[in-house]
Amino acid sequence: MSDDRRLTAPRHVRQVQRTHVMVRRSPTLAHQAAVEVMDGIRTGALAGEDGLLPSEATLSLRLGVSRATLREALSQLEHGGVIVRRHGIGTFVSQAQPLLETGLEQLESIETLARRTGVEIHMGECDIRERAATPAEAAALGLEGPAGATPVLAVDRVMLSGDQPIAFLVDVVPTDLIDPTQLRESFHGSVLDLLLRLGHPPLQHSSTELAAEAADAALGRALLLPLGSPLLRLTAQLYAADGRVVDYSVSYFAPGHFRFHVIRRVSQLAPVDSTPTGGRAATELVGATADPSSSERESRAVSP
Numbered sequence: 488m489s490d491d492r493r494l495t496a497p498r499h500v501r502q503v504q505r506t507h508v509m510v511r512r513s514p515t516l517a518h519q520a521a522v523e524v525m526d527g528i529r530t531g532a533l534a535g536e537d538g539l540l541p542s543e544a545t546l547s548l549r550l551g552v553s554r555a556t557l558r559e560a561l562s563q564l565e566h567g568g569v570i571v572r573r574h575g576i577g578t579f580v581s582q583a584q585p586l587l588e589t590g591l592e593q594l595e596s597i598e599t600l601a602r603r604t605g606v607e608i609h610m611g612e613c614d615i616r617e618r619a620a621t622p623a624e625a626a627a628l629g630l631e632g633p634a635g636a637t638p639v640l641a642v643d644r645v646m647l648s649g650d651q652p653i654a655f656l657v658d659v660v661p662t663d664l665i666d667p668t669q670l671r672e673s674f675h676g677s678v679l680d681l682l683l684r685l686g687h688p689p690l691q692h693s694s695t696e697l698a699a700e701a702a703d704a705a706l707g708r709a710l711l712l713p714l715g716s717p718l719l720r721l722t723a724q725l726y727a728a729d730g731r732v733v734d735y736s737v738s739y740f741a742p743g744h745f746r747f748h749v750i751r752r753v754s755q756l757a758p759v760d761s762t763p764t765g766g767r768a769a770t771e772l773v774g775a776t777a778d779p780s781s782s783e784r785e786s787r788a789v790s791p
Contacts, residue, residue: 611645
């Protein structure tokens with residue numbers, strides 16, 4: 488088996504060759520202008536009630552950039568779905584896209600969430616590859632052996648609502664769990680749903696970390712967003728009932744398309760009195776904190 492073998496995907500999946508290059512560069516003037524326009528849209532300082540933005544001449548003077556730089560910035564925002572330019576009329580803020588809203592207490596795929604909320608989504612570009620696990624992936628999956636020696640199946644894809652990219656999803660699974668032919672024949676974007684359909688191994692929970700991340704060049708291209716755009720990142724380990732990690736995923740959600748919330752229970756423990764207490768009271772308090780129902784800390788979240 489080769490260390491990096493590309494698989495044949497379904498007809499609706501376009502295989503793409505990706506080269507990941509870490510390049511640190513200063514934001515361009517066009518990018519800075521795009522960010523300023525986005526900030527003005529968010530605060531309501533630029534658009535009128537009808538969503539119409541000022542003319543290019545006014546905006547270029549206001550931002551202190553050339554007309555050419557402003558046009559490039561507006562082009563970035565148009566590709567990202569932030570604005571719409573109507574020839575002979577002007578530039579308008581795009582109408583709000585349908586929101587996918589859910590709580591993070593229950594684990595479900597983006598596809599399931601979309602069906603439940605009546606939002607149409609589908610998979611765009613997808614890259615399916617069998618390759619060696621990176622050290623970080625091997626650690627997250629609990630794989631044994633030298634770093635880079637264990638093969639995994641990596642699935643990178645873009646999810647779209649209409650023509651607008653809304654999420655970039657990366658899943659890495661051990662090769663003994665999913666037959667590559669199952670991805671060729673019946674994969675529509677969710678590894679979680681595929682594992683649930685297979686029925687083995689039985690799944691139990693997901694441990695998920697939430698963080699904000701600025702879009703780099705690769706994510707910006709995939710999601711049609713300006714460099715540095717804010718993204719919500721969910722990094723998750725999906726556990727089977729036997730405790731094995733069966734999927735390691737990193738999901739990037741574009742702004743304006745998702746709203747997540749968490750319902751938090753009020754702790755039933757009485758506030759700790761700062762006054763020194765006797766040994767018996769302290770023992771009772773320690774015993775109360777050992778309640779299994781209050782010890783679980785795994786986050787349940789939207790999963791790819």
